Amino acid sequence: MDPRRLGTGLLLLVFVSVLLPAPARATSQVPVVLVHGLASNPEHAFGRPGEAGSLYQHLINKGYVLGQTLFVCDYRQDNQASYVDICHRYLIPVIQQAKKLSGATSVDVVAHSMGCLVARYYINSPQYGGDVRTLVRLAPPGRGSFGANLARLLVFMQYAQKTGLGGEDCEGFDELAYVATRANRHRQWFEDFFFYARLLSATPRTEAQDYGEWLIREQPEFYRNAFCLAQRPLLRADYVRGLPTTHPEPGTDLTAAYYEAAAAQVGRQYYLSRRGVKGFLVSIRPSDLFLSGKLTFWNAVKVLVVKAGRQLLGDIIRRLWPGLAARGVAHFLQVDPASEAVRCLLEEEVQLPGGSESFLANYFLWHWNAQEAERRSSEDLPVRYVTVAGEVFNVWAALYDTVSANDAIVETAATFLPLYRDDVFKLYQGLVNLNHFALRSNRAVQEFITQQLAGCQAAAVHHVRGQTDCWQGKAPASLWEPTYFEFVPQDGLGAAGTVQIKVDCLNMPHLAGRVPGITGVGVETWVRVWDGQGQESFFNQVGELPLEQGWQRVRVGCRLQAHGLAPENVGACYEVPGGEFSCQMNWQAGSITSPVPVDSGPELPGGITVPDDIPLIQVIRHSKLTTGKKEQRTFHSRWEWDFGDGEQMVDDDPTHIVTEVSHSFALPGTYRVRATSWANNGRALREMSWQVEILTGGEQRVFTAETIQEPQVEIIINGPDQWITGRPALFTVQAIVNQPPYTHNQQVQIYPAPRFQVVWARAGTFDVVVAVTVRQSYRFPNQSIFVSNTYLHKVPVKVLTTGVTD
Secondary structure, eight states: OOHHHHHHHHHHHHHHHHHSOOOOOOOSSOOEEEEOOTTOOHHHHHOOTTOTTOHHHHHHHTTOOBTTTEEEEOOGGGTTSOHHHHIIIIIHHHHHHHHHHHOOSOEEEEEETHHHHHHHHHHHSTTOOSOEEEEEEESOOTTOOHHHHHHHHHHHHHHHHHHOSOOOOOSSOOHHHHHHHHHHHHHHHHHHHHIIIIISOSSOOOTTTSHHHHHHHHOHHHHIIIIITOOSBSSOOSOSSSOOSSOOOTTSSBBHHHHHHHHHHHHHHHHHHSOHHHHHHHTOOGGGGOBTTBOOHHHHHHHHHHHHHHHHHHHHHHHHHHHHHHHHHHHHHTSOTTSHHHHHTOOSEEEOTTOOOEEEOBHHHHHHHHHHHHHHHTTSOOOEEEEEEEEBOOTTTTTOTTOOSBSSSSBHHHHOOOOOTTOEEEEEEOSSTTSTTGGGGOHHHHHHHHHHHTOOOOBOOEEEESSSEEEEEEEEOOSSSOEEEEEOOTTOBOSOEEEEEEEEEESOOOOBTTBTTOOEEEEEEEEEEEETTOOEEEESSOSEEEEOTTEEEEEEEEEEEEETOOGGGHHHHTTSOOOEEEEEEEEEEOSOSSOOOTTSSSOOGGGOOOOSSSOEEEEOSSSOOSOOOOOBOOOEEEEEEEOSSSOEEEEOOTTOSEEEEEEEESSOEEEEEEEEEEETTSOEEEEEEEEEEEOSTTEEEEEEEEOOOOOOEEEEEESOSEEETTSOEEEEEEEEEOOOTTEEEEEEEEESOSEEEEEESSOEEEEEEEEEEEEEEEEETTEEEEEEEEEEEEEEEEEEOOOOOO
16 A cells, blocks of 8 residues: 555545544643644644654654644645635644643644744634643745745736737626736836837846836836735625634735736736737846947847847746746645735735835735734734744845845745744755755754643742842853743742742844844743642742732743834744853842731721731831832824935934924925934834825925823822731722823733731831832724833822830
């Protein structure tokens, strides 16, 4: 029997077993679901059981069991469908069955290529059940695939070859007919562009480099309307607030700018393949007729013969290559370039032939990425993303200069998404051996995947005992994966008390100026604590934390953050050293192990009854503070304007949240006007830009810019202003926070708690300090902004020594 058929049969048997009911088996290992990519299948993507070197067998060797803790999502029969449809038809049922057969409440997903979008769509969809712990993404097209763009362009060219350009408007919306109609205008403009740029220009310029600039100069109003103002779908999109359950119809997911850029490509190709004698004459420069500085009859004949031969061969290639290439793509990918699957994978941004500006193309994918980033930054989507990318020699660079380093199909920039908390980004670099497909069978990659599935590994920690419990440790700092410090006392953190955690970064890398766009490097920290029953508590930053009795393990997480890092610059700073983290934790227990009952001893002033289920703060430390939070605010500080004509302006009035600026342009031309809102801490909050066409000198334009407005916070602390030592005093906190314009999501957290008790060990006047953290997300038409501010409020309390004696 053919071993390939045997392997296929085994995988199909496993998949069928997933669909059959079976009793759940309790297991400590989180089950794994494998999701293959476009035009693939589980055997091709992950290998077969028993196949040495395959990811499938590697997972089996690590203890995963087929049909119990290892499952596959096989959608090879629907490779032409969108990842939205594949998610509903295949992935969701497999995850449900994996949980049922394993007895687990969550799964880990390992996905390759388009399978990453299938899994990500589920996590972001309304159907998500909160049951994915870790998503491992192998070569993910997170921002679209260059290969899909190329395949789709070939479809448009094929259609234009068959039907010609122009045509009547169709009933409904037809992508192919729309692009062909728009391409007719670009064909005419390319003829003008080549004539003036090639025949009349004194300096040689290639055909595709200056068309965008030529449009800006010769057709400024068209350029503005067709590209700058057209970065929205042609038809109304119905997913403004969330993701639809089915993929949007044509015309509601891709922007008008994408279709216009595709039309420009088609018009250029159509003109080059049919330019004939006129185009032949245009292609000849007068300087070409001078050989060795002389103009003779035979020199001219030689030039004409060579030019004619080159053009004849070039025209044959241009006429045939769209059809041949489309058939080649279909054969290579085993998928129709005109299918919905390819359309769903189009890149997030697109450029004109020879243009330098980028335009929003895939509106659905852009909206999805922005929505996910907002949810993850506000911790509404606690899924750990582990991304594995490959950076290899760019085989497309000779033909497409806008394509950066890639892993054969997907650009490296497309694989990178913003990193949050426990996320990891791993970049493997090589000449050709770490490409899009080779990543799956690379042994180092397989080991890395299983290590990540096993969970976070805490760094080695030096343990010291003194008058108080103290732990110290050092570990490497990185931009690409978090560093963990774990403290596990031998007897647990016995009594209730407080813990002070401090994290510093030694030898902080100076990336500003070395990598384009990076303005600085910061440190993000967080804490997780587990008690004896396995219950977890989470704190979003280090500092002074109240600890409950019975906590058994404390894990401190920290990672570097590069402010302003763009996906296309990831490769430039991936190997930059990140310095070293230093972490110290000091724990102090209280003088009592439980609150004193309020019904014993003298009657407390005010008749306050103190519940036993709220935090108790024992003020016996030197700081005497009820919270170690520091005030930290981010708000608009100033506007910086650049009018594109050499003139700049700074508006440093922080009250100008919405500002209107008038500027007079001295000379006619096309200008890019930019306004940047800067925060008090140096962060760029909002960037706006306008492209204006000035026809006459001295023309004046008015620009309106708006940025975020800091929320107004009022903190009210209710409690006694006089108290006695040795007895708990109850305080309640009320935080009144407004919602500024453009607020999309707002979360308010009170520290140490909305209700808390304080016990003073000695007399004196002390401040009860309360902190309120407001996590605020703003959504503007073209940008989402996340800000976290902490506000402090304190009230003095006079503490007296109790007059009760034994």
